[in-house]
Amino acid sequence: MNSHVLYLALGTYRVRATREQVKELASSGSRVSLVVLDAPEWREALEELGRLDGVEVVRVAPDRNGTAWGSAKKLAAARSGPFAEADTIVAGDAQALPVAWIAKRRRPGVALVLEPHGAGRVVEPSDLAVLTPWYPSPNNPYAGSFVQAATAAVAGNYDRVTVFHTEDWTGRASAPLNDAIRVTADRLRERGALGHVVDADEATVVRVPVPLIGRRNYAPWVEAQVKALRSALPGGRIEAPVVHAHTGIYGGVLATRLARPDARVVVTEHSSFLDRVFSQAPAAELYEQVLERADAFACVSAALREQVVKRFPRYADKVGVVPNPVPLDRFTPGPERSLELLRWLYLGRLVQPKGVKELLEAFALVAAEEPRATLTMVGHGPAEEELRARGAQLGLGERFRILPPVAPEAVGPLMHEYDLLVHASKRETFGMTVVEAIASGLPVLATRSGGPQETLAGVETLAGALMDVSDDPRVIVDAYRGLRARAGDLDLPAAREALEGRVGREAVGKQLVEVYGGALPPVPDPVDAGGRRGGRRRGAGGRRGRRAGRGGTRPPSGRARRARRRAGADPGQAAADRRLRQPPRREGRRGHPRHRPVAGPVADPGPRPGRARRRHRGRRAEAAHPARRAVPRLPRAPRRTAAGTAARREEPRGDRPGAGRRDRAAGPHEGRQRLPQEGLQPRLPGGQAAAVRPHRQAAGASGAAPGPGGHRVRQRHQLDGDGLEVGQVPPAPEGDGEPGPHRVRPRVTDR
Incomplete structure (x- = not known):
């Protein structure tokens, strides 16, 4: 024996990894003690490992929380047993980490690793x-x-x-x-x-x-x-x-x-x-x-x-x-298949987004008419037990079975045993299984779930058929019957040849190397409902499958516009680019020239009909309501100019026309009126009026005095009976609500 390895697994997430790594350790001549949680998920793996020479299995009972943390800690603290004899401790999952750490602290000479192999090597730089x-x-x-x-x-x-x-x-x-x-x-x-x-x-x-x-x-x-x-x-x-x-x-x-x-x-x-x-x-x-x-x-x-x-x-x-590369050379066409397409195969995860429940229900409808039809699902997932129970409820018996996942190199030989791959996914980003099936000479029936309809664009009738995404199993049944009726017209070798140039390893590898070197990934035209593309890819020299700009001219791309700006293009060209990016205008209901497509310089179309309708609508409303006619329409104030604004700034603040706030008691058309200043000034104790808008001013500035907090308060116009005069805000007594340097919203009173 080379060494004594204690493999610790106290969860149920890494069952497969534990089984494979323990088998590898045992084959290398090491003595292995496997301390594992006593759970149903481990039953099959432990039966296989228990038959191996040099492997000792120690089951740890779970507590009321379903974990074996407490029992494993006691086992690690024991003076005898697997922990005391081990040279290396492998923490095989997250639940085993704390116990392995405790064992390492008690016995510092023990090596603690998370994988049996690869520990200690340094990560080196790469290209x-x-x-x-x-x-x-x-x-x-x-x-x-x-x-x-x-x-x-x-x-x-x-x-x-x-x-x-x-x-x-x-x-x-x-x-x-x-x-x-x-x-x-x-x-x-x-x-x-x-x-x-x-x-x-x-x-x-x-x-x-x-x-x-x-x-x-x-x-x-x-x-x-x-x-x-x-x-x-x-x-x-x-x-x-x-x-x-x-x-x-x-x-x-x-x-x-x-x-x-x-x-x-x-x-x-x-x-x-x-x-x-x-x-x-x-x-x-x-x-x-x-x-x-x-x-x-x-x-x-x-x-x-x-x-x-x-x-x-x-x-x-x-x-x-850039699509996923598929090593098509790893797949070879199988023997001649029956044109009845009775042996169905599903390959993937057993989860509801893959449409596995609808697939089982559809197969049950077909199996009621075809006693020789079978369905095999290869994979695992949370829906596995529900699918098994539903299959038994439908009375399918041995005609429906679920097999564990297979290695990638075993996918091709597996597909040779079936007549049809059915892929009912709700949403698929690529659909590699569909491509692998075609490379193996297996017809496919897949949903238009995104990736498959793009990958099979133009060859879907040669390789099989596409169907709509639906929760109704009859959609799958109808698509299957249509495909079965024309099964003799399929040409899978031609479909494979087309896919080789799209998603083959060499084609995609070349694209990736170009992107690594500085190129941008291409943008293909969108695929319509029938799986057809509207044009060529970006950089291919043709129009893309979208609406052109005004006059049939294609709007310049973002990179072209940026290149023009760097080259010093004139502003007029930039304006032309913006016009080209606008969608073509459609003719309005009234046929106004502004709503017609225009090629070339745009003439002045005159006033918009919408504005005229709004003015007309306003006059009709006034004619219909006498109360509105009784209110005189005041002229709008003249627009401010730069000169008027400068002159306004030179006026004293209290003498500006319209400086008062709007009287809320006045009518809606009275305009801005000046209110008595007593109504705007909050009172302080002693009858003094506080500043309406006290502002902080720099210390030592002209016209400033120290305020209550040590800062300076700008001088203000204060009320003195008949008018306004410049004065200073007195400091408030301690504890009184002095507003300080922040803005205060004045309260309007009825004085």
């Missing part, structure tokens, strides 16, 4: 750094395969590529245990013990665990990731000239905080939950900071770009579209 919250890992070997494919597509252009994967460690914990996890995570960050460096075929991968129990709000979640990744970096900064961050929240925030100031930051957005991000003000503010810092911002579909630009229109110039 390209990739930041992502999703990447294949022992706990989820299928997550982030699109990020892995994008990294592999560009890895050949750089000598050193490093992937920083911030992996969340979450789960259920009581309030005391949650506090202990937070404190332990802080101590591990201080020691730089969170980063683990491992080697992969496409890059060097730095896995950074982020212990985080509560994940309700995105902003504190992201801050925890920033702290964890910073502690894993030798200088607290990512040493790379190019940083590619996946998702604005979270990878984009990490790049904004930790990338070098001179680094080129490229962000790719994949998320289908941007509505939730934008609904939280702190998270939306972080997202805007990412857009401000990013040199280029790419979305994997035009629908996703539209969502980002609609929320942050000022950054539209730097937001484009």
